[in-house]
Amino acid sequence: MKHLSFFLCFKYLCRKKIVLLSIASVAMCCGLLIVVSSLFSGFIAAVENSASENMGDVVIDPYGSMRVPDYDELISELEKVDVVEAATAVLSSNGGLLFLGKGNVRAVLLWGIEVGRRDAVSPFSKYLVGSGGVDIGDEVAVGYVGIGVVAKPDAVTDEYDYDEVGEFVGRKVRLTTAVSGSDKPRRITFHIADISQTGVHQFDSNFVYMPIEELSEQLYPGKGKIADMIQIKLVGGADEEAAVDKIRGVWREFGKKKKLDWASPLDVETSRLKQARLIGEYRKQMGMLMLIFGVVSGGVILLIFCIFYLIVMTKIKDIAIIKSCGLGSSGVAVLFVFFGLVVGVAGSGFGILIGWLMTKNINAVEAWVSSALGLNLWKSSTYMFSRIPNVVYWDYVYWIAGAAIVAAALGALVPAIAASRVRPVRILRYE
Amino acid sequence: MYKLMLATRYFFKRRINLLAMAAIALCVFIVVVVMSVMIGLVSDFKEKNHSYSGDCVIHSDSLVGFAYYEDFVSELEGEKFACGVSPVIDGFGLMRRPGYEDNIGLQIRGVDPVKHSAATGFGDTLYYHKDNPEKAFENIYEPNLPGSVIGVSIIYKSGSFGEYDHFPVPRDLKFEITCFPLNAKGGLARGGADPTSTKVFVNSDDTHSGLVKVDGGMIYLPFDEAQSMFEMGWPIKRINSIHIKFSKGVSADEGMAKVAAMWAKHVERNKDKTYANLFDNVSVEDWFRYRREIIAPMEKEQTMLTILFAMLGIITVFVIFVVFYMIIGHKTRDIGIMRSIGVSSWSVVSIFLLFAGMVGVVGSAIGASAGCSFLVKINDMEDWLFENYEWQLWNREIYAIGEIPHDIEFNVIAVIVACAIGAALLGAFVPAVQAGFKRPVEVLQVNQV
Known part of the structure; x- marks a missing residue:
């Protein structure tokens, strides 16, 4: 019976089209953060690699x-x-x-x-x-x-x-x-x-x-x-x-x-170390940018909270019925949090796809913007390199996707508690 | 009146709208802070470029320059609309300190310090002769040698907050400048084994314009000395540019039109003279076009940041949409009653839009106030972070930035607040329309009640 209740409850949730809105939001934030982090990291790596490529890995440079x-x-x-x-x-x-x-x-x-x-x-x-x-x-x-x-x-x-x-x-x-x-x-x-x-x-x-x-x-x-x-x-x-x-x-x-x-031994240094100060500054700027976008993306938690709360309010009778069929309060709560996690996983999955596609094709996108709008976004004289780095940095992707899933679960937490506290006897009485 | 009353009642009674307000406030706060700092940086950069260039620049694309400038400069100086006119020699040279090996390529600019200070902000960038730019090239060490004004970053290292610790008098430094003088046809002016021209100058002051390429790669020399070094004084006098400042009350468009017309007449008058072909490379541009290549990337970054924030702002619209969808879902009976007593559909829509507007106004007011407070204290906070954790938003030894821009631009804030209210109305529009067009007979039937 519990399995049936679980199935019914999950089905109700899946039928709410508004859930797609939360998946889209998570995907958009995730994709945007992946593109920003990949482009910035690619730029930093390009600075480091250009030093190694043009000056070797280690340099003896007498004072x-x-x-x-x-x-x-x-x-x-x-x-x-x-x-x-x-x-x-x-x-x-x-x-x-x-x-x-x-x-x-x-x-x-x-x-x-x-x-x-x-x-x-x-x-x-x-x-x-x-x-x-x-x-x-x-x-x-x-x-x-x-x-x-x-x-x-x-x-x-x-x-x-x-x-x-x-x-x-x-x-x-x-x-x-x-x-x-x-x-x-x-x-x-x-x-x-x-x-x-x-x-x-x-x-x-x-x-x-x-x-x-x-x-x-x-x-x-x-x-x-x-x-x-x-x-x-x-x-x-x-x-x-x-x-x-x-x-x-x-x-x-x-x-x-x-x-x-x-x-002097100090004449010997890695080319990466020679650029360490500048790279440190770039990393700091990237951290600030990610923090700012991360905070703004935190709005997703509010959005998921609202959507799940809306679901609880509109499906309160269904929840009451399912509870009356034997699904416990904790079961309902776990179900909602689990569904939040599903939204997070689906959203971050789409986000990763969007971010990957955007990053991989960033030079084509930039070329299209240049030809269509006459707006040259990337200039080698400004950004040091003739091509935009288009490597996806998976270390950041994992963190961003993880944060998105946690954010979705957090957003679903309060509505889950509200759902778990639904009392079938009050909701389902005739008057 | 009832619309306002109902909207106000919903606003105070529905706690869920606090979420929508929080989303708006957070978004507005971040955008106000980031855009104010970004806009401050861009405006500051533009202002520095404006100060460096003057209001209008007549310049040649070629290092060969152009001739017949003296009459034109005199003519401009007689015009009321121009309060400063400065002919300038521009070129590249190699600088070396005698006795030292290091030599750097830099830009050489020959100016008359008084004229150039009148036409541009040159005088204000000097450290020792800010109040008497006419003495900018008077050196205190070797009166027989000409003075020079060098970019501050070339001879000083900036401190933690972008400041330069100066000595009470200019440092006793000599600079050996080498350049390739060009003749009026663009070829080397000097034949033989040594086509270069070399002269020693003494440090008489330094310039801090706030522009990296100027402070770290330019030396100003006396106009006559530069003209002589580049051999632009013979057989005909040539210069590379004329910088012009317009009098107060003269608009940029008006001044530009007058200068362009005067220049066209000047070219026409001299078109049959020798070396008139050098006019082909000359353009008349306002300061913004003249420095466009340098300013444009920063403006583009500002645009990109705006687009990114607009994309993230969509989430706020979604939040408002969902919140209003919930609120309206709970107010179906009220809506039904209103509709049944004769309130029109659009009146119901307007009640909820008014409610959304209130959420937008209050949320954006909270966000904007918090943003302004943060901006006011941003430099203090950075100082505190630096003192306690040695953390700076921008390392001033690397970036040519002084204080973090913290001016509160009311125009910018007004636009952000307007966008936030617009987002609130946009988010609430679909639920409001759905509410307005509900049929009372369906809403008030007993099984719905």
Whole structure:
């Protein structure tokens, strides 16, 4: 008999169309929070990954303007360490001024890179637009220029005109920069061998790359091969902290051998740690946003409370009948809370689906909004990256779905108690 | 009268409407706080850009600039509608401190400090010469060398609340500036092995505009020095932009129309002269269009936030819908009696809409009051959190924000409250119409009673 009562009661609840409203609300809040958390987390991860991808997992970056001599030796020592997959040297110049052509001068950052070895640490070749095909010749100095240095993306589509970009390949350009120990600026003339597009605004709009040997000779003639940064890629799954300790050991030994008094263990750091402060701020902003939306979404509890209370009030006679058939007060209460949980599960299930679909297709949605409304929501110059991160972060999804289910159950709790307190004898009497 | 009386009676007698009010109050509170802060940030950012640009800017898209500006500047200075006119040299350069290795690429801006302070808010951004901008480029260390005004973030680190601790006098710093001078055709003005122009400037003041790219990447030089460094003074004098401030009482549209007309005439007068082709790259824009690329993303974020809140606001509409559905469900007999004594259907609808309006007004008033109180104390709360837990909403060492904006914008609050009342009416509309069109004969039959 109890099973029959349970079945009847569940059937009554399922027949109330207004329950769909609560499922829709839970789904909407859940979907929205999943999209917001995934986009924000994706953005933070993209910032972290862009550092690893462009600078390696661990960086030896001596304090001040110290230069590492004989870096080949250091790299071969580093590559003997079991957690190190590859390492490459970089010689940087803090600032430069690039004359690209008539009326076109840009402030840039200059990196000397090992063109051959760099791919093992950062996919440099993959970033090249490949608009080459111009025979530059082996005798002249060459360089690679960020796509944002030579062109501006379209204001609406945020896409570059690759024909315009291609016109710069093979062009002779002049760059001026300064070096330590000399009051006179250094002037470098080189031909653009190719254009680099990493998808990271900071690199694309500011950086010029040259072969490190060429740049060393131009900036520090006669000083041999020198670098001021060693970028290291770790083997997959390596513990970063342990790896940093091992690399510090190699760096210390190298410093002793080469009598580099200034070499310090603090020169070795993970690229993630270098960005930790900024990432911490982003996480804080994300937390605030989630808190605000979470509080507003708390309205769902009120909504479910109202809907379930409405059900109790309109179905009070049915509840009384079921109770008179033998279902106890606690049974009725459990049934309502259970039904609240069902609403939460169904709502969060739909919400996850909506959130997943929205996040996965966010670039298509943004492209559609851009073309249909002429409103470009995402610009690489504003948000650092050329594409919107579209990865769903399931850790947040579980939390959000869990919170939605708990919220639904909470909303159903008071109506459940009200239903359990229904006295059949009072409700069902004739008068 | 009976409508108001009945609506008031329902409002005070039905406790369930407290839920609807709570939903409205919560939503209004959050939206008032978040939108006030966001709008404050955007308005502050716009105001800083306005101050940086002046009211109107005539500027060239090319670093080569344009010529024949002197007559035009004099002509503008004679006009009553313009109270400040400042010709400006813009370009990129490399800055290095002699004896130091670090060099940074930055934007160079050559200005006459008096003219530029009259046309823009430049004078107010100075630290040492706020009251006497004419001395902005007078350095106290080496009178033979020209002074410079550098972005504050380049030489100072900001404190926990975005403040900069200055010395009593400008720091004794020299900056070696290198640039590529361009000729009027856009090519390098200097041939040979060294196409660059280098000069040393002494720090005479710093500028704190509140704009990251200006404070962290710009140096102001004396107009003549910049024109000479960029070789824009020969064979014909060139500049990159003219910044204009309109006199009080002159509207932006009126001023813009006058400047545009004057500029068109000026171009026409000089169209046959050498280098007149440089006018092709020149635009006349108000400050907002001139800085649109920088302002637009913040406005977009504000729009996005508004859309997200509107989506979440739908839940409040649902809550009100359900609450009224319940209330009306319990008032069927009253409705039946009212209808049977001659009250029209729409009068019944209006009673419940009036009731919903009261719920909306009271809920949004509570939410708005709480929001305003929170805004008034928001900076104190942040200070307390920082002192006790070292927590800040925005780390001022990273973000160029001073205080959290806490101005109570009554226009904004009025819009939010109106939207909340609208949401209450919207949520109650369907149940109210259902109530209004109930047939008394069905409602009052004995088995319903």
